[in-house]
Amino acid sequence: MGLANRNLITIDDLSNQEIGAVFTLANEMSDSMSEQLGVCRGKIMASLFFEPSTRTRLSFETAMLRLGGSIVSVTDAQLTSLAKGESITDMARVVGSYADIIVIRHPWEGAARVVADYAGVPVINAGDGGHEHPTQTLCDLYTLKREKQTISGLKIALWGDLKHGRTIHSLAYALARFGATILFHPGTGLEIPDYVISKLTTEYGGELEPAGTGRFLPLDAIYMTPDKPHQLAMIPEASLRVELKEGIDAVYVTRLQRERLSTTKESEPSSYPVVDKKLLKGKEFKKSLIMHPLPRFNELDHEIDADQRSMYFQQAAWGVPVRMALTALLLGAREIPLPAEADYTAPHRDYPTYQRDFGVRCLNPQCVSVQESEARYIKPGFKIVNYRPLTLRCIYCEHEIHPRFIASSEWHEGCIASKKYHRADSHWTRKIRPENLIIFNSSDDAEAHGFKPSYYATKHHPKGNKEEL
Numbered sequence: 135m136g137l138a139n140r141n142l143i144t145i146d147d148l149s150n151q152e153i154g155a156v157f158t159l160a161n162e163m164s165d166s167m168s169e170q171l172g173v174c175r176g177k178i179m180a181s182l183f184f185e186p187s188t189r190t191r192l193s194f195e196t197a198m199l200r201l202g203g204s205i206v207s208v209t210d211a212q213l214t215s216l217a218k219g220e221s222i223t224d225m226a227r228v229v230g231s232y233a234d235i236i237v238i239r240h241p242w243e244g245a246a247r248v249v250a251d252y253a254g255v256p257v258i259n260a261g262d263g264g265h266e267h268p269t270q271t272l273c274d275l276y277t278l279k280r281e282k283q284t285i286s287g288l289k290i291a292l293w294g295d296l297k298h299g300r301t302i303h304s305l306a307y308a309l310a311r312f313g314a315t316i317l318f319h320p321g322t323g324l325e326i327p328d329y330v331i332s333k334l335t336t337e338y339g340g341e342l343e344p345a346g347t348g349r350f351l352p353l354d355a356i357y358m359t360p361d362k363p364h365q366l367a368m369i370p371e372a373s374l375r376v377e378l379k380e381g382i383d384a385v386y387v388t389r390l391q392r393e394r395l396s397t398t399k400e401s402e403p404s405s406y407p408v409v410d411k412k413l414l415k416g417k418e419f420k421k422s423l424i425m426h427p428l429p430r431f432n433e434l435d436h437e438i439d440a441d442q443r444s445m446y447f448q449q450a451a452w453g454v455p456v457r458m459a460l461t462a463l464l465l466g467a468r469e470i471p472l473p474a475e476a477d478y479t480a481p482h483r484d485y486p487t488y489q490r491d492f493g494v495r496c497l498n499p500q501c502v503s504v505q506e507s508e509a510r511y512i513k514p515g516f517k518i519v520n521y522r523p524l525t526l527r528c529i530y531c532e533h534e535i536h537p538r539f540i541a542s543s544e545w546h547e548g549c550i551a552s553k554k555y556h557r558a559d560s561h562w563t564r565k566i567r568p569e570n571l572i573i574f575n576s577s578d579d580a581e582a583h584g585f586k587p588s589y590y591a592t593k594h595h596p597k598g599n600k601e602e603l
C-alpha cells in the first residue's frame with residue numbers, strides 16, 4: 135500500500151518499511167534540494183498551530199515551499215472561530231475543502247485524530263497535547279540512522295520529562311519496533327506513563343525492568359532483543375551494569391513540559407536530570423549522541439554545544455528533508471517502491487472496539503473526547519485491550535481505564551426487572567457478547583440509565599454498590 139492520501143497521527147500509522155521509504159526519499163531530496171521545486175506545485179498545505187512552535191511549523195512550511203507548494207496558516211487559536219466555540223470537526227471540514235494537506239498541533243490529546251476523521255485530506259499530527267509527535271520521531275530516527283547506520287541493537291536513554299513529553303512517547307514506540315533497548319531516566323515524578331508502558335510491553339513484547347537500588351545510573355530499562363525484536367529479553371542487573379559500561383549510543387534529552395504541569399495542576403519536580411560537560415566525561419557516554427527535540431531550558435548545558443557528540447541542531451535541520459519527503463508521499467506527488475521482503479510492520483492488534491454514546495467516558499481531562507465543544511458529537515470509543523481486569527484504551531488519547539460496571543444491551547426482551555448491571559470483574563464481562571456490552575464508569579451512571587444492581591454488582595464489594603472508579 136502506498137502512502138498517498140494517508141494520515142500520520144501516531145508513529146504506528148507507518149510500518150518500519152514505510153519509515154525506511156520516507157528516509158530514502160529524504161536522502162534523495164537533501165542531496166538535490168534545488169531540484170524539488172516542481173514536486174508539489176499547485177498544492178496547498180494548511181498549517182494549523184494552536185500551540186507555540188518554531189521548528190515544527192517552520193520546517194513544515196519550509197518543506198512545502200521547497201517542494202514548490204503554498205501555505206495557509208493559523209498560529210493563534212484566538213484568531214480563529216474556535217475562539218467562538220466552533221468545534222474542531224467543523225474547522226476540519228472547512229479547512230479540508232481549502233487545502234490539500236493539513237498539519238495540526240493542538241493541546242488536546244487525540245485532536246489530530248478527530249481532524250483526520252473529518253478533513254477528507256491527509257492530516258499530519260504535529261503534536262497533540264502530551265500524547266504523540268510522530269514527525270519529530272521521524273527526525274530523531276533519521277538522525278540516529280545517519281549517525282549510527284542502524285537502530286536495531288542501539289541503547290538509547292530517554293531523559294527528562296517522560297510523562298508529558300509527546301516526543302518521548304512516539305520515539306519509545308518506534309525504538310521498540312526497530313529493536314533498540316530503551317533506558318528511561320526521568321525527572322522526579324516524571325516517569326513514563328502506564329499507558330505507554332502497557333503498549334510497549336503488550337504490543338511490542340518489551341519487558342520492563344525497574345531500576346533497583348545501587349545501580350550506577352538510576353535507570354529503568356525496556357529491553358528489546360535486537361536480532362529478534364519484539365521478543366522479550368531478560369537482562370539481570372549484573373549484565374545491565376556491563377551493558378551500560380559498554381556505552382549508551384544516544385541520550386535523548388527533553389525539557390520539563392511546564393505548560394502541561396499548569397493544566398493538570400501538578401507541582402514542579404524536586405529534581406530534574408541535567409546533561410553537561412561533567413556528565414559526558416563518563417566512560418558510558420564516550421560515543422553517545424546527545425539529542426534533544428528543542429527548545430531547551432536548562433537541562434542541556436550550552437557548554438556542550440560545540441561537542442562533537444551534540445546532534446540537536448543537526449537533528450532540527452534534518453526536519454526539512456524528512457518533512458519534504460513525508461509531504462510529497464502523502465500527497466501522492468512522489469512514490470517510493472517498498473521492498474517486498476517481510477519486515478515488522480506497525481502493530482495493529484485486532485482488539486475489539488467499544489463505542490457507545492452513553493456510559494463510560496475517557497477519564498483523561500486533556501482528551502479531545504471530553505472537551506465541552508467536542509463532547510457533543512464525539513462518540514467515546516475504546517479498544518478492549520484486556521477483559522481481566524477489564525481494560526479500555528481510548529481511541530483518541532490512548533489513556534487506559536479500568537471501568538467497574540457492565541451490563542448487556544440484550545436484557546431479556548425488555549423485561550425491566552432483568553435490566554441489571556454487574557461488576558466488571560464478574561464472569562459476565564466475558565459472557566456478554568462484545569457487541570452487546572455496555573460499560574459504565576460508575577454505578578450511578580448505570581442506574582441513571584435504568585439498570586438495577588444484580589447480585590454480581592455488589593458481591594465481594596466492601597463498600598456496597600456505590601463505589602466509583
Ligand code: NCD
Nearest residue numbers: 189190261301389427428429
Ligand atoms: C517538542 C514539542 O513541541 O513537543 N518540540 C518540537 O516539536 N521540536 C518538544 C518540546 O516542546 O519540548
